[in-house]
Amino acid sequence: MRKNIRIKDIALKAGVSIGTVDRVLHKRGEVSEETKQKIQQIIDDLDYRPNLLASSLASKKIIVFATLMPKASSQDTYWSKPQLGIEKAVNQLKAYGVRIQQFFFDMDDSMSFSVQAGKLLEANPDAVLMAPWAKREAIRLSGKLDEKNIPYIYIDATLEETSPIGFVAQSSSDSGYLAAKLIDWGVKESSLILLIHVAKELDNASHLIQRERGFIRYFEEKKKTHRILKIEVSGTGEEIVLHLKKLGIDPCEVAGLFVTNSKVHLAADCFKSLCVTPKIIGYDLIPQNIKLLKEGKIDFLICQKPELQGFHAIHLLFDSLVKKDTIKKENFTSIDLITKENIDFYNSI
Amino acid sequence: MRKNIRIKDIALKAGVSIGTVDRVLHKRGEVSEETKQKIQQIIDDLDYRPNLLASSLASKKIIVFATLMPKASSQDTYWSKPQLGIEKAVNQLKAYGVRIQQFFFDMDDSMSFSVQAGKLLEANPDAVLMAPWAKREAIRLSGKLDEKNIPYIYIDATLEETSPIGFVAQSSSDSGYLAAKLIDWGVKESSLILLIHVAKELDNASHLIQRERGFIRYFEEKKKTHRILKIEVSGTGEEIVLHLKKLGIDPCEVAGLFVTNSKVHLAADCFKSLCVTPKIIGYDLIPQNIKLLKEGKIDFLICQKPELQGFHAIHLLFDSLVKKDTIKKENFTSIDLITKENIDFYNSI
DNA sequence: ATTTTTTCCGTGTTCGTTCACGAAAGTAAA
DNA sequence: TTTACTTTCGTGAACGAACACGGAAAAAAT
Structure with missing residues (x-):
């Protein structure tokens, strides 16, 4: 049977009524200091735990x-x-x-x-x-x-x-670190890898920065020979390609690509339309990303539930x-x- | 306030006592067919749901x-x-x-x-x-x-x-399929990949067979050029090496290795002692596996929670x-x- | 010393449900 | 017709806790 300590047991042991025990428990009404301490001691000694079922049933509190x-x-x-x-x-x-x-x-x-x-x-x-x-x-x-x-x-x-x-x-830097491990696992040595931020204001999104740090940290710790290129865009995939062009880089050279948030679909759509297939890693199971994942256009989505x-x-x-x-x-x-x-x-x- | 339908509301509507409603709800005691149907109709109409807190509090049932x-x-x-x-x-x-x-x-x-x-x-x-x-x-x-x-x-x-x-x-065949994807992602084309069962009786472990099927299915569907070699051992990692020797295969040729259960540590220990580092994938977070994962000797563990x-x-x-x-x-x-x-x-x- | 106020506490009701007991009515048997 | 049995149902108490009300005793004010 259920052998929990009840308010009644405490009241019996303290020689008071259950109303007084209730007052001590809920700091309600007034109880003399002497009585209060006696009851509190018994509550602690017996490790009293309220029956949540009964408590919620009786309480009108929202x-x-x-x-x-x-x-x-x-x-x-x-x-x-x-x-x-x-x-x-x-x-x-x-x-x-x-x-x-x-x-x-x-x-x-x-x-x-x-x-x-x-x-x-x-x-x-x-x-x-x-x-x-x-x-x-x-x-x-x-x-x-x-x-x-x-x-x-x-x-x-x-x-x-x-x-x-x-x-x-989620630990942002550790998720970026893992993204780096995955990219490294899948690309050849000395590959060109893009790290992409898609955000209007990086200031309000410190976890994007943390993800970047984790990502970079992996390659530094492992002394990898890949070339990491960071790109910041505010809203479209086309901006990524423009950045590459400005740097005189052909998109076909991109072996891997990590987007630090759920906007990875923008990048994946962009490379898809160029018929270029780098390994692509991003975040979050939003509908656009799910579609591209199932089409094999995104390789991994990191999810933080x-x-x-x-x-x-x-x-x-x-x-x-x-x-x-x-x-x-x-x-x-x-x-x-x-x-x-x-x-x-x-x-x- | 809490606006749930209570037994009392049903009793009022049916013109009976709450005891009778309780008897209908729990098929307890005896209620006339006519009264029972009237009450049951009201229960259905109002979509009565018992208050679980009150029910459990009142019930002595274990x-x-x-x-x-x-x-x-x-x-x-x-x-x-x-x-x-x-x-x-x-x-x-x-x-x-x-x-x-x-x-x-x-x-x-x-x-x-x-x-x-x-x-x-x-x-x-x-x-x-x-x-x-x-x-x-x-x-x-x-x-x-x-x-x-x-x-x-x-x-x-x-x-x-x-x-x-x-x-x-967990869907065993799908987990095997994913293991194949991961191995494929990380090894060069036309690599030698081992599929290993470590089990005393495969009969009692149909999910190992399912994992194998999923694993093989991946390579068949994708028409991959890897060479998949299946090995069955009953308990030690050394048996794996013996099998390879019988086939005239140097362990250094092994690029990837998939063990279909939690015994992956046996294989990883074995290859570790040979100073060979294939990509290794297995199952389950048991202490031996966790240790090797953290040492980087196992690359992925598939977990089924x-x-x-x-x-x-x-x-x-x-x-x-x-x-x-x-x-x-x-x-x-x-x-x-x-x-x-x-x-x-x-x-x- | 008497009256008023404050402190302290016990008691009863509530919450929604479960379940036992027994009374009343109907049915069957003698 | 009377007695015994069965069916049906209402009622009260229990579960553990929350909380309001009011009585008794002590303390403070007059």
Whole structure:
């Protein structure tokens, strides 16, 4: 039978009523210091753990987690994925009184993050899950949350200058390092390899820089003889070819190509139309990338499980706030290698 | 507030007591046919879903899942991994009254499966989770379970001749196919590639055969010029070299090597001692393999998340038996590619 | 000394469900 | 017709926890 310690057992041992034990547990009402310490000692000695089923059944409390995320767009569908995980987690926790309130900012509008952050603060949620996109604004928001004693957790990246209760993200530099290993595994010695950033503002995307660092670090550590060429473009595949032309490089010379984010489809489309087939590695299972992967035009997609990040972060908030468990601060998602051969079996949560 | 339909709402609508609704829901006691149909209609119309928290709190029922698994040994620690996932899942479901009763068979003793299967049947569990190892015995056991109306689920593989409510496993042939892609990606054209089975009885390990088939299929489909050499050994790496010598092949000619199970460390150790460095791909994160992977002696380990298989299977049993959800019958785990660079971030559950 | 206020605590109800007990009505047997 | 048995159903208590209400005792104010 279920042999858990109950509030009743503590009350019997302390010679008080269960109402008094409840007051100590929840810092509710008033209990004399002497009685409080006696009860707390017994709680600690017996390692009392509330029955979560009973607790949630009896409690009328609604727990609100607010989320602050980039709005997914037709050009960038990546950000719809953490939503899926968040919604799945909240659905699982619904019976426990957990609800979400979602706030979305426009990545192309520099005021948007601040506006939505303001709304989020007004909502006064129990906890916050956010993607720390605009660094300065995110730091400001986290300061406000600290003042209000509202715990928060990051997904996708973390910010060193702030005090989240945790984060869920992939190690960007290690994923870049692995990309380098894969390219090296597949190309001849002394090949020309492209490292490509596709981003409007590299400032807001420090994880792209980290990926680059990891990638370069591999070749330096291994003393490889490949030629690595870095290219930064803001939005089209054609820009890549223009860069190569300016440098007097024929695209046919490119043996391998690493794009530091989900925009790898732009590069792959571009080389596809040139009938050039370098080894191509990029990130994320967005529809355009999946299509090209299945056509064999992209060789590997590195996935960071955005869905799982959202899912796991909500569960961490729940564990911390409701179950009062100690949670891990650093939660790295696996660096998943997806190919045309294994994609159909890939579970993102 | 929580707006779920309660038993009380159904009782009010049907003009009966909550006790009668409960009796209909659980096919308990006796209710007249007329009253039963009226209540059932309302249950369906309102799509009533029990509050699982309240149900488990009130119910004294203990739900026993029995497991029938190979005993892990010092030479083969793989089978300790599903245990971890099973135990984690059961711990999560403990508050709902779920318990496990575990039965282990010795893979080297042909009677052991039958003996343990007999004990399992005597225990008369609510459901069974098993690894269908000894095919004939497993079929016999599943027939017995069918007679007793005890649902069962497989991990690691499935048996076509039986009627499990589901299985959780990796697609063996697709994982072999991916191994072929990886080897092909990394070796020169027309290389010598070894396909190695390390097993005492191939009969009991049809998934090794499936992996082989997938591996060979890749090269046939792509019309590759590599030379594929199949070797079967029963237990040591030295046997591999003996086979090569009998065929007049110098180990230095081996460019790539694929071992169809977790015994890849035997082959890697062997080639390591010969100071030969083919590309090496095998399965499973057992300690010996992890060590060699981190030393760079094994290039890829394909992982099928045994821990997750156990975890997921328990949750599927719970969803099916307790929540009365419809569960997916075929649950393929992802085909994970693990390297020295991403292993530290790999989460097996 | 008396009255008012504060502190402290016990008790009862709630949450949604499970399950045992026994009363009432209907049916069958003597 | 009376007695015994069966069917059907309502009611109350249990599960463990949350939380509101109010009574009793102690402390503070008059």
